Amino acid sequence: MSEITPHVVEMYGRRILLLSNFIEDCILPDPLIADMWLVNHQDRTKVRKFLRSVVCSHDMRVYLKPIYLEDSLRSFFMDDERVMQRLSDGFLGNADPLQIATLIDQVAYFIEKHGRGRKKKASQQEQILQYIFDYNYTRRRKIVPMRLHQSLTGYTYPRIDSFFFNMSDAYLNSRIILKEAEEQGYLKRTYFDTQHLCKSCNSGFLNYHEVCPRCNEHNLKASNLIHHFRCAYVGPETDFVFHNKLVCPKCSVQLKNVGVDYDKPGKMFTCKSQSCNHQFQEAPIQVCCVDCGTKQEPYELVVKKVYQYELSEKGIQRFLFNEDQVSLQHG
Ligand SMILES: [Zn+2]
Ligand SMILES: [Zn+2]
Ligand SMILES: [Zn+2]
Numbered sequence: 001m002s003e004i005t006p007h008v009v010e011m012y013g014r015r016i017l018l019l020s021n022f023i024e025d026c027i028l029p030d031p032l033i034a035d036m037w038l039v040n041h042q043d044r045t046k047v048r049k050f051l052r053s054v055v056c057s058h059d060m061r062v063y064l065k066p067i068y069l070e071d072s073l074r075s076f077f078m079d080d081e082r083v084m085q086r087l088s089d090g091f092l093g094n095a096d097p098l099q100i101a102t103l104i105d106q107v108a109y110f111i112e113k114h115g116r117g118r119k120k121k122a123s124q125q126e127q128i129l130q131y132i133f134d135y136n137y138t139r140r141r142k143i144v145p146m147r148l149h150q151s152l153t154g155y156t157y158p159r160i161d162s163f164f165f166n167m168s169d170a171y172l173n174s175r176i177i178l179k180e181a182e183e184q185g186y187l188k189r190t191y192f193d194t195q196h197l198c199k200s201c202n203s204g205f206l207n208y209h210e211v212c213p214r215c216n217e218h219n220l221k222a223s224n225l226i227h228h229f230r231c232a233y234v235g236p237e238t239d240f241v242f243h244n245k246l247v248c249p250k251c252s253v254q255l256k257n258v259g260v261d262y263d264k265p266g267k268m269f270t271c272k273s274q275s276c277n278h279q280f281q282e283a284p285i286q287v288c289c290v291d292c293g294t295k296q297e298p299y300e301l302v303v304k305k306v307y308q309y310e311l312s313e314k315g316i317q318r319f320l321f322n323e324d325q326v327s328l329q330h331g
Contacts, residue, residue, distance in 0.1 A: 006033050012097045014104060023050040031061035035104045039069045039088065042076040051087035055131070055162040060115050063131060064138055066103045068092040082146060086158040089139070103139075110138050114320055125177050128163055129186070133319035135159065136311055143178070143309040145192055152291075153197055153204035155306050171202055178309055186315030189307040196301040203291035206301070210283035212271035219272040220283065224264045228255065236268045 006029060007018040017034035023041040026049055041047050057063045069077075069084055071093040077084050089095065089103065114134070121127040136143060145155045152167040160177065161170035181187045197204050209218035223236040226246070233250035240246040246255040246262075255262045271278040287296050 004029075006030075008034050012101060014101065019050070023047055026050055026053060028053060028057060028059075028062055031059060031065055035108075036066040036068065036100065038092065039067065039073065039084075042073060044077045044080045044084070047073075047077070047084060048080060048087070051084065052162045055087060055159055058120075060111055060118070060134060064107050064111060064134060066100065066107060068095065068100070079149070083148065083156075083158050086146060087162065107138050110134070124163075125173075125180070128160060128177055129181055130319055132160065133311060133315060137316065137320060143187070145306050145308060152202055153195055153304070155193070155195065155204070168202070175304075178307070181315065182307075182309065186312055186318060187309040188312045189309050191305060192308045193306040195304050195306060196298075197304055198287075198289035198292060198294055199296050199300045199302055200294040201289060201292040202302065203289050205290035207288045207290055208298075209286045209288060210269065211286045212269070212273065212276060212278055213280055213282070213284055214278040215271060215273050215276045216286070217271060217273040217276065218286065221270045221272055222267050223270070225266050225268045225281070226255070226262055227265050228253070228262050230261060234265065236270075237264075 004021045004025065004027060007021070009016050009018065014036055015034040017029055017037045018040050019029070019037050020041045022029050023039065023043075023046050026046065029037070039047055039051075041050075051067070054062055054065070054067065067088040069088055069091045071091050073084075074081060074091065085091070121130050132143065135141070143157060143160075145157055147154060148156045148158075150167075151161070152171040156170070157174050157178070160174040161167075164170035164173055178187065178189075182189050195204050196206065198206060210220055210222075211218045212220060223238050225234060226237050226240050227234045228248045228250070230253060231248060231251040233248055235249065237246075239249045240255060247253070248255060258264065266281055269280050269283050271280075285298050287298055287301060288294070289296070
């Protein structure tokens with residue numbers, strides 16, 4: 001049991017627990033001592049760790065607890081601000097008292113109605129879906145992917161990813177959980193984005209290079225090609241530069257207006273690799289994974305669609321009204 005003396009204040013006739021001491025030691029408070037929790041700790045690593053342990057708690061009264069963030073913390077959270085909002089009910093200043101009171105009552109009613117006799121699900125996957133249904137149902141929230149640099153592909157579902165310890169597990173498991181629940185009709189999905197991922201590690205952080213078709217190196221110099229209409233000469237722009245003007249190296253006439261006396265029909269690449277120096281117009285693209293370093297052709301990348309999900313009526317019946325037996329009997 002925790003040795004921490006809880007700091008509870010009254011606001012709008014509700015009991016609000018200030019979490020700083022609990023966050024400091026990463027201890028979950030007794031859910032019964034307050035109606036709502038307020039994050040008032042400035043260390044974003046500790047806050048994140050605490051919120052993750054709330055999300056992953058097995059106690060419905062903990063993972064459904066209305067949790068708000070003190071507005072002054074915004075500047076301390078920096079890049080983590082959006083994740084913190086997803087792992088909580090958001091900043092206190094963005095919610096009006098009526099909204100907060102409604103959420104507190106809604107959660108209390110939900111726990112009263114659904115909390116009794118709840119059996120632990122057979123698999124971790126089912127258990128996580130159960131948490132998602134409980135949470136998203138009480139919040140009337142959709143499961144929306146979030147762009148995030150600190151994720152494997154660049155997209156994350158923060159609450160689901162919280163259950164896994166590394167980015168790769170979080171990516172693979174969250175996608176399987178959502179995909180299978182959608183296939184079984186428990187979730188409805190809407191298209192959100194398409195991603196191209198590394199064929200070896202699924203990373204979405206990729207570096208695209210134009211490479212030399214002869215030696216495969218990517219140290220290239222690109223210059224515009226210029227086509228002089230009058231004499232039909234075509235060559236790289238560098239051949240035309242003369243005292244800050246463009247002068248045709250073939251007929252010595254100065255070029256004046258692009259589109260009138262000359263145009264730029266494309267690019268010319270010169271390979272800067274010492275032994276190569278190859279000149280060419282079409283540079284193949286090669287993709288290098290920032291995370292694992294694997295080089296690959298663009299067509300080899302894994303194409304994945306990203307979806308936003310919402311709870312379906314079938315899913316709500318199954319997970320909140322325990323209609324397992326019925327759905328099993330009817331297939
Ligand atoms: Zn080359
Ligand atoms: Zn010319
Ligand atoms: Zn990779």
